[in-house]
Amino acid sequence: MERPGKAPRPSRPGRVTVVGGGFAGLTAAITAAEAGAAVTLYEAHATLGGRARTADAPYRTNEGPHALYNGGPHWSWLKQHGLLEPVAPVRPADAVRFRFHRGGTLHRTPPLALLRLARKAPELAPVDADFATWATRAVGARGAGAAAHYVAVALFHHDPGSLSARFVQERLHRVAALPPEAHYPVGGWGALIDRMAARAWDLGVRIETEARVGEVPGTADGPVVVATSLASARRLLGDDTLNWPSGRSALLDLALGARRGDPFVVADLDAPGWLERFSGPGEALAPPGEQLFQGHFPVAPYESKAAGIARAELLLDAGFPGWRERTTWRREALAAGRTGAVDPPGTTWRDRPAIDRGHGVYLAGDQVAAPGVLSEVAFNSAMGAASMALKGLKLARLDAHHA
Incomplete structure (x- = not known):
């Protein structure tokens, strides 16, 4: 049952209250509980996970991040906690089935200029310049454009070239790494969330679902971690300064009858756009004989979802002959302001809304002042929020680099 209004007061002093049961909220709750704090977590929906939810069978689509990068800080944390496995890497058979759409046709290899640029250390890219200007000087306009469109997989933004060169280059360097950093939770991100929730329960975290919080709980009895979207945090805290640019993408989920040789x-x-066969590393995500594809196609603020879907269908025409007749299931959506932070020229993650909001309130999420790529931002901010909350309770303090 939904519980509008203010969350119930913690049952005893010294309790950490977490608002939001997604990846960030569960990370903060587990960390605080492991340090000895009593923790209550409130989730507005009937299930945990936030944008890391996975839909029920037969088509187990992900609503949030689609891959775990093994170079990120959450990888080692999940592994140490026994929460990581099972995960699937990009299989060699799949790695050779990458296709690159340029000049209206498919190619087996990307432009050499893109590869040259991807090898450059992110530290070489300036914060103050936009990516298009810097990359054009490095490899020419054509290579810079291809790189900007390719890295959109980690940005969900319609114009990556307009963003900070350092911000974009960090992501290009990671997504183009060989061997690929990307791994996939078997069963979808929902399976990972289930393991995290079980760990939280074992630690004594009190989890309340269908408990919508309309006002930030009082902090007299302990700190509060707000682990929601930035828009929700802005409403909850009544703080209009909680703003930061994000992307906007048309999302397409598609099930096709299986066919040998599909990319x-x-x-x-x-143009920015990406289609990926998620039932490759995890066959249980779709019924036998079917393949589950997920794609995102960034759209400008003035563009409609239909514009992005039209680009998706052009890509399907190029890569999947007869896809319309093979379609067994389809879903479309528009993700606006919920695809993580993007940093304009002259800014870094340090300029985003701070974790510490004062008076015992802390933020966690993917648009907060924390480093990392995709879900790593949510993880790092959650660790920082938990560290600050625990310091306030004088229970424990995590490594300073998490704060």
């Missing part, structure tokens, strides 16, 4: 990934280098 694993089709990356659009003519």
Whole structure:
């Protein structure tokens, strides 16, 4: 049952209250509980996970991050906690089925200029310049454009070239790494969330679902971690300064009858766009004989969802002959302001809304002042929020680099 209004007061002093049961909220709750704090977590929906939810069978689509990067800080934390496995890497058979759409046709290899640029250390890219200007000087306009469109897989933004060169280059360097950093939770991100929730329960975290919090709980009895979207945190805290740019993407989930030779990934280098066969590393995500594809196609603020879906269908025409007749299930959506932070020229993650909001309130999420790529931002901010909350309770303090 939904519980509008203010959350119930913690049952005893010294309790950490977490608002939001997604990846960030569960990370903060587990960390605080492991340090000896009593923890209550409130989740507005009937299930935990936030944007890391996975839909029920037969088509187990992900609503949030689609891959775990093994170079990120959450990888080692999940592994140490026994929460990581099982995960699937990009299989060699799938790695050779990457296709790159440029000049209106599919290619087996990306432009050499893109590869040259991807190898450059992120530290070489300036914070103050936009990516298009810096990359054009490095490899020429054509290579810079292809790189900007390719890295949209980690940005969900319609114009990556307009963003800070340092911000974009960090992501390009990671997504183009060989061997690929990307791994996939078997069973979808929902399976990972279930393991995290079980760990929280074992630690004594009190989890209340269908408990919508309309006002930030009082902090007299302990600190509060707000682990929601930035828009929700802005409403909850009544703080209009909680703003930061994000992307906007048309999302397409598609099930096709299986066909030998279908690409694993089709990356659009003519415009930002990405299609990926998620039932490759995890066959249980779709019924036998079917393949589950998920794609995102960033759209500008003035564009409609239909514009992004039209680009998706052009990519399908190029890479999947007869896909319309093979379609067994389809879903479309528009993700606006919920795809993580993007940093304009002259800014870094340090300029985003701070974790510490004062008076015992802390923020966690993917648009907060914390480093990392995709879900790593949510993880790092959650660790920082938990560390600050525990310091306030004088129970424990985590390594300073998490704060």
